[in-house]
Amino acid sequence: MIAGSIYTLLALGFTIIYGTLNFFNMAHGIAYTLGAYFSYVFRIKLGLDLPLAFSLSTLLTALVMLGVDKIAYSHLRTRRAPSWALVVSSIGVAIFAESLIAVVFGSDTRSLRIGQAAPGYTLFGAIITPVQIWMLIVSALLMIFLTLHLKMTIMGKALRATSNDPEMSSIVGINTQSIYQSTFALGSALAAIAGSLVALETDVFPTMGHAALLKSIVASIIGGIGNIPGAVFGSFFLGFVENFGIWKISASWKDGISLILLIFFILLRPSLFGMEEKK
Amino acid sequence: MNVIFHLLIMSGIYIILTLSLNLLLGYAGLFSVGHGAFYGIGAYAAAILATKLGFPFWGEILAAASIAGLCGFVIGFPTLRLRGDYLALATFGFAVIIYSVFNNWYDLTRGPLGIRGIPKVVLFSIPLSSLWSYTVLVGFFVLLTIFCIRRLTHSAFGKVLEAIREDDMAATAIGKNIAKFKVLAFVIAAFFAGIAGVLYAHYVTFIDPSSFLIQESFLIFSMVIFGGMGSIGGSILGAAILVILPEALRFLGLPSAVAANMRQMIFGVLIVFIINWRPEGLLGKSKL
Numbered sequence: 001m002i003a004g005s006i007y008t009l010l011a012l013g014f015t016i017i018y019g020t021l022n023f024f025n026m027a028h029g030i031a032y033t034l035g036a037y038f039s040y041v042f043r044i045k046l047g048l049d050l051p052l053a054f055s056l057s058t059l060l061t062a063l064v065m066l067g068v069d070k071i072a073y074s075h076l077r078t079r080r081a082p083s084w085a086l087v088v089s090s091i092g093v094a095i096f097a098e099s100l101i102a103v104v105f106g107s108d109t110r111s112l113r114i115g116q117a118a119p120g121y122t123l124f125g126a127i128i129t130p131v132q133i134w135m136l137i138v139s140a141l142l143m144i145f146l147t148l149h150l151k152m153t154i155m156g157k158a159l160r161a162t163s164n165d166p167e168m169s170s171i172v173g174i175n176t177q178s179i180y181q182s183t184f185a186l187g188s189a190l191a192a193i194a195g196s197l198v199a200l201e202t203d204v205f206p207t208m209g210h211a212a213l214l215k216s217i218v219a220s221i222i223g224g225i226g227n228i229p230g231a232v233f234g235s236f237f238l239g240f241v242e243n244f245g246i247w248k249i250s251a252s253w254k255d256g257i258s259l260i261l262l263i264f265f266i267l268l269r270p271s272l273f274g275m276e277e278k279k
Numbered sequence: 280m281n282v283i284f285h286l287l288i289m290s291g292i293y294i295i296l297t298l299s300l301n302l303l304l305g306y307a308g309l310f311s312v313g314h315g316a317f318y319g320i321g322a323y324a325a326a327i328l329a330t331k332l333g334f335p336f337w338g339e340i341l342a343a344a345s346i347a348g349l350c351g352f353v354i355g356f357p358t359l360r361l362r363g364d365y366l367a368l369a370t371f372g373f374a375v376i377i378y379s380v381f382n383n384w385y386d387l388t389r390g391p392l393g394i395r396g397i398p399k400v401v402l403f404s405i406p407l408s409s410l411w412s413y414t415v416l417v418g419f420f421v422l423l424t425i426f427c428i429r430r431l432t433h434s435a436f437g438k439v440l441e442a443i444r445e446d447d448m449a450a451t452a453i454g455k456n457i458a459k460f461k462v463l464a465f466v467i468a469a470f471f472a473g474i475a476g477v478l479y480a481h482y483v484t485f486i487d488p489s490s491f492l493i494q495e496s497f498l499i500f501s502m503v504i505f506g507g508m509g510s511i512g513g514s515i516l517g518a519a520i521l522v523i524l525p526e527a528l529r530f531l532g533l534p535s536a537v538a539a540n541m542r543q544m545i546f547g548v549l550i551v552f553i554i555n556w557r558p559e560g561l562l563g564k565s566k567l
Contacts, residue, residue, distance in 0.1 A: 088554045089551050099544045
């Protein structure tokens, strides 16, 4: 359940980036890691309030990722390079940024935890900590916000139009480049929030983005990439299967299990939610 | 002097890896980002065959490379219909699964402890214990790989692969069984990556899963992109430069942890730069 809600934030970001910019953003884990580190800096080093630290870190991550988009992706987009070129470029970004983070912050683990872990409550036979309840609430709110945003606001409509048919949208006067940028920033911001939330419970380290990237890929593929309800379903499904796997097999096979799921679903495409492949 | 031999051996191993991946990326247009998996399979197979079963070198390298080739079939066959970035994801997944197997199948791979005490190569009952003799052996395999890949890509087989890359529909229309060619390309590429793995295992004599992380696959991938897709000379140059360049950082006197990260940063910047501004790489022909 908790894992599911974090995966949801990750997968939502990943899936809207894919749906609009049409490539697998292998640097998605970087936004997550950056979010966690920025929150760490604002909260622990500068001693800001938790909500303020989180908002600042999310904003900052979105800005950084806008810069990344400008340097590494926008050029390829305007040249209409094939999507794999963007994938390769994002791999480059991921390798670079991860090492940069390791140099700047050091490779040892950090944490946002303060003092003792608060005692958990028992709910339906499972132990749940206050932080985890907050995670659930925040991710639920963000899911609702995102859905409303896409359905109701002008920007959301423009975003959906662009992801449907970029050429047509630019003809009717939508600035597709700025839609691409804002979607990328939005998707990265979601990952950054996920990173900050996770940092409340577990350690922060430079390669934490690997696992996050894996989860976002698997969860969004399960649900049908580019599909928002699908991503939510895929995330909870993944969280469930993983925990079931840990219980039945062993914790060290966790990544193996999710990757086998991934390959299984890639081969089974078009997936559960019937999203057809885009050209 | 030893440093030079070390660099030659490592360059040789990476040249084999890069050439074999180039067969997939540059010639067949198959976006495999999990090449490190086959490298790891070759290395582990060699280590297990040599330490547990005491295979002679030639039998062992053939067996280990064949096991890697078989795994190439296992991943190449089901992913036939996948194209472009989906294939990249599937191979990425495969590489992580293989890493997870190395790490968790304790009885076979000894998990994170790794396999130590892999014997040095003995050829015609002469042990190749000195660095230079091993360099010669690696050099032999590099030449063999260059020869094979060159022959392959200049043959009818290579032309069909290029046809598949350009337009697989048209290749099917002129009566080519593209499924067979794609799988074969995967098997051959995996076979050579397996050879590189064997050479690595006997060189370092100790392997553990951390040598075959997904970064390793990305590294080989960036060597191909850097050198230029579809170019044999480019692959050789790309691999040699990217192996030797980071060594230069050592002379700057950075602490080793920072140096390792600097190396990664340089790779990252290079990939982004090449793909954005010089997509054909150093010596490649194919444009985006």
